[in-house]
Amino acid sequence: MNIPYSPYSETLQLAARSAIERAEAIVELVRTAGFQSIENLSAQFGVTPQTIRRDVNSLCDRGLLRRRHGGVDVPNNGENLAYTMRQVLHIDAKRSIARRVAHEVPENASLFFGIGTTPEQCALALAEHSQLRVMTNNINVAVALSSNPHCEITLAGGRIRNLDQDVVGSEAHSFFGRFSADIGIYGVAGVAEDGTLLDFSSDEVHMRTELTNHCRQRFLVLDHSKFGRSATVRGGHITDASVVFTNKPIAQELENQLHEAGVRLIICSDPLLPRNFRRSG
Known part of the structure; x- marks a missing residue:
């Protein structure tokens, strides 16, 4: 009609x-x-x-x-927002990041997914990729990809955080260490001015560290609101990533650090390039 x-x-x-x-x-x-x-x-x-x-x-x-x-x-700075609230906050930016990540991920890849709403959006954007092998502690990611019959999914076991729909307890700490993946896709609660990565619990930092230690490429996905945002637990640095995906230009000092470390910075308002194109550096 x-x-x-x-x-x-x-x-x-x-x-x-x-x-x-x-x-x-x-x-x-x-x-x-x-x-x-x-x-x-x-x-x-x-x-x-x-x-x-x-x-x-x-x-x-x-x-x-x-x-x-x-x-x-x-x-309160010591508390994260409810997951359902984070799902809708800056949603257009997260979807833009997710579309670019999906463009960068080849078919037949093995992937780690961390917790958070931006990795969840990346999973939704990858739902039609063929022959993915996915390991994750993010239940929403597993659900997003489960509609694809050609996607193999392994979910971490342990205590579920009901409100966040993820698994980060001590039972899951060794999960990512049992595998080796082509690409790890992960987010953070915040990035300090010096590039230090911040989260809200030691469990979250431990799982993220294990994820990044056991994949060949590390895709850090975060919208502009995470830069300068406070959280309570330090762990890792923005230059640990292979590629940083965000939706707006970042502080020049951080951009210089990424350049010196050989980390690609992709501002997701950039036009998409052919899948086989890779920028130098």
């Missing part, structure tokens, strides 16, 4: 997109600059205080921000 064009439907779509983009920008501003008053946010975004209150009330109800008198702040 053909639905007739209506300027009102187009206006509603633009308004909805504007609201989503404003909500993401509010979260990013608060996480970067700290506490923001309702009045300041209203001035920053050129909308009424009532509109901003609706935005921040929704964001607080979803766990993305925390209410404080007269405004909003970030949740």
